[in-house]
Amino acid sequence: MIPVLGLTGAKVGVLGLGRSGLSAARALREGGAVPIVWDDNASARERAEAEGFEARDLRKAMDELTRLVVSPGIPHLYPTPNPVIAAALRAGVPVDNDIGLFFQSLGQGWDAFDVTPKVITVTGSNGKSTTSALIHHLLESAGRDSQLAGNIGRGVLDIDELINGSVVVLELSSYQTELARSLTPDVAVFTNLSPDHLDRHGGHGGYFAAKRRLFAEGGPDRAIIGVDEDEGLFLANQLAEGPGDDRVIRVSSGSKLTGPGWQVFARKGFLSEWRKGRQVASIDLREVTGLPGAHNHQNACAAYAACRAVGLAPRQIEQGLHSFAGLPHRSQVVGEKDGVRFVNDSKATNVDAALKALQAFPKIRWVCGGLMKEGGLEALEPGCANVVKAYVIGCEAEGFALQLPGVEAEICTSMERAVAEAAKDAQPGEVVLLAPAAASFDQYDNFEKRGDDFVAQVEKLL
Missing domain, CATH: 3.40.1190.10 (Mur-like, catalytic domain)
Structure with a gap:
C-alpha cells in the first residue's frame, strides 16, 4: 500500500466504494487522514463499515471536509455533476481522485x-x-x-x-x-x-x-x-x-x-x-x-x-x-480448428478499435454488435473489405446490421448462435473475429463478460 501523505488529521470524503474508492480510503487512513465514505449502494457501505470506516451522506459533511476523493465512474461535470460533487463545488471543497x-x-x-x-x-x-x-x-x-x-x-x-x-x-x-x-x-x-x-x-x-x-x-x-x-x-x-x-x-x-x-x-x-x-x-x-x-x-x-x-x-x-502473450479480450487468439482461427477482441467497443481489428486479418467472419455509440458505423468501411460476412449480436442487431457499409450480415442476436453460424460457414485460412464496435451493456455487465462468452462458445467447438 502507498499511504497518502500530507493529509494527517484531515477529514477526507470518499465517494464511491468500488476498487479504487476502498483502496483510497485505506491509504488515507494509513497516512493518518480520517476518511468519511459514501456509496449509493447499501452493500458497498456495509463492506466499508465492516472495515471500520464511517459511512455518512457526504452532502451533510461538506463543512468538515478538507478534500473529496471521487471514483472514476462518477460524473463530476458532464452530463451533470453527481449531487455530492455538486455540493463540494459549491462549498469550495477540492475534488480529487486516487491518482492525484x-x-x-x-x-x-x-x-x-x-x-x-x-x-x-x-x-x-x-x-x-x-x-x-x-x-x-x-x-x-x-x-x-x-x-x-x-x-x-x-x-x-x-x-x-x-x-x-x-x-x-x-x-x-x-x-x-x-x-x-x-x-x-x-x-x-x-x-x-x-x-x-x-x-x-x-x-x-x-x-x-x-x-x-x-x-x-x-x-x-x-x-x-x-x-x-x-x-x-x-x-x-x-x-x-x-x-x-x-x-x-x-x-x-x-x-x-x-x-x-x-x-x-x-x-x-x-x-x-x-x-x-x-x-x-x-x-x-x-x-x-x-x-x-x-x-x-x-x-x-x-x-x-x-x-x-x-x-x-x-x-x-x-x-x-x-515472449508477450497479449491480453485477454484484445486480439486474443482463442484457438484454431481446421485452419480457422478464433480471435477475441471484445475490448473493441468503439468504431476505431473495431476498424483496426478488421484491418489486422485478411478474411474475416465478423461477430459484431451491441449497444451502439454516437457517430454511426460508416468509419468501418475501410476494414469491411476484409469481411466475408458479419454475424450480428445484441438487442439492436437489426439496426446495427442496416448500418454496416456493404457487408452481408446475418441477424443472430445471441453469441451462441453467432459463433456457431460463423464457425459453420468459415473456410480454412479465415478468422472468426469478435470485434463488436459497440458497448456490451445491452446483454453483458462489461466487455470482459462478453469476451468470456465468446471464448466459452468457441471452446465448445474446439
Missing part, C-alpha cells in the same frame, strides 16, 4: 531512495491497456522491478512499497486524468484519439482536453506521442521546443517519420527507431504472435519508446516482445 493522491504522496518520499523510482503513464483511446501491460512485461523480462496499476491491474494506492530503481506503469483513462490534482509522471504516453465517452466530457474537444492534462499539467521528462491523428500532431508540437527536441518521442504505425528528433515507427511489419536523423534500431514485428495487426504494432512502438526512455536496450526489448 498517489502523485501527491509519491512526491514527498523521494529522499528515501538512492535510485529514485520512475512512473510511466499511458493514456489514449485505444491500445492503452495492451501498451501498459507490454511496457510492464518488457521491464520485467529485462530484470527491472515493475508494477502495473491504475485502470488495469491493481488500484494505484494498492501497489507494494517502491524500491530503488523500480518502475510503476499506470494505465490512465480520461476519467482519471481529467480530475487528478497532481500529475507528475517521468514518462507519459499518448497512444491515439478517437471519439469515445463524449457525453462524459461534453464533446470531442473536452475528451481531448482530459487526455492533454497529463502532458500539459504533468510536465513529464519524456512524452511519447502517437502522431497518426491531428490531436497527436498538435500535442507533440505544443510540447516540443523544436524539431530536434528529443524530450518528445513521436510514434506512428504506417508512416515513416523523419527529422532530427526521436522517432519510433512501424511500416510493413518492421519497427524502426530513428534519432538525430539516423536509424539506431530495427525489429521485425511480423513474428511477434502476441501483437497482430497494425494497431498492435503502434502499441509495440509506444511501449518500445517508453522502455528506451527508462534505459532499456533495443535487444532487451526485442527479446521481451517475443
Whole structure:
C-alpha cells in the first residue's frame, strides 16, 4: 500500500466504494487522514463499515471536509455533476481522485531512495491497456522491478512499497486524468484519439482536453506521442521546443517519420527507431504472435519508446516482445480448428478499435454488435473489405446490421448462435473475429463478460 501523505488529521470524503474508492480510503487512513465514505449502494457501505470506516451522506459533511476523493465512474461535470460533487463545488471543497493522491504522496518520499523510482503513464483511446501491460512485461523480462496499476491491474494506492530503481506503469483513462490534482509522471504516453465517452466530457474537444492534462499539467521528462491523428500532431508540437527536441518521442504505425528528433515507427511489419536523423534500431514485428495487426504494432512502438526512455536496450526489448502473450479480450487468439482461427477482441467497443481489428486479418467472419455509440458505423468501411460476412449480436442487431457499409450480415442476436453460424460457414485460412464496435451493456455487465462468452462458445467447438 502507498499511504497518502500530507493529509494527517484531515477529514477526507470518499465517494464511491468500488476498487479504487476502498483502496483510497485505506491509504488515507494509513497516512493518518480520517476518511468519511459514501456509496449509493447499501452493500458497498456495509463492506466499508465492516472495515471500520464511517459511512455518512457526504452532502451533510461538506463543512468538515478538507478534500473529496471521487471514483472514476462518477460524473463530476458532464452530463451533470453527481449531487455530492455538486455540493463540494459549491462549498469550495477540492475534488480529487486516487491518482492525484498517489502523485501527491509519491512526491514527498523521494529522499528515501538512492535510485529514485520512475512512473510511466499511458493514456489514449485505444491500445492503452495492451501498451501498459507490454511496457510492464518488457521491464520485467529485462530484470527491472515493475508494477502495473491504475485502470488495469491493481488500484494505484494498492501497489507494494517502491524500491530503488523500480518502475510503476499506470494505465490512465480520461476519467482519471481529467480530475487528478497532481500529475507528475517521468514518462507519459499518448497512444491515439478517437471519439469515445463524449457525453462524459461534453464533446470531442473536452475528451481531448482530459487526455492533454497529463502532458500539459504533468510536465513529464519524456512524452511519447502517437502522431497518426491531428490531436497527436498538435500535442507533440505544443510540447516540443523544436524539431530536434528529443524530450518528445513521436510514434506512428504506417508512416515513416523523419527529422532530427526521436522517432519510433512501424511500416510493413518492421519497427524502426530513428534519432538525430539516423536509424539506431530495427525489429521485425511480423513474428511477434502476441501483437497482430497494425494497431498492435503502434502499441509495440509506444511501449518500445517508453522502455528506451527508462534505459532499456533495443535487444532487451526485442527479446521481451517475443515472449508477450497479449491480453485477454484484445486480439486474443482463442484457438484454431481446421485452419480457422478464433480471435477475441471484445475490448473493441468503439468504431476505431473495431476498424483496426478488421484491418489486422485478411478474411474475416465478423461477430459484431451491441449497444451502439454516437457517430454511426460508416468509419468501418475501410476494414469491411476484409469481411466475408458479419454475424450480428445484441438487442439492436437489426439496426446495427442496416448500418454496416456493404457487408452481408446475418441477424443472430445471441453469441451462441453467432459463433456457431460463423464457425459453420468459415473456410480454412479465415478468422472468426469478435470485434463488436459497440458497448456490451445491452446483454453483458462489461466487455470482459462478453469476451468470456465468446471464448466459452468457441471452446465448445474446439
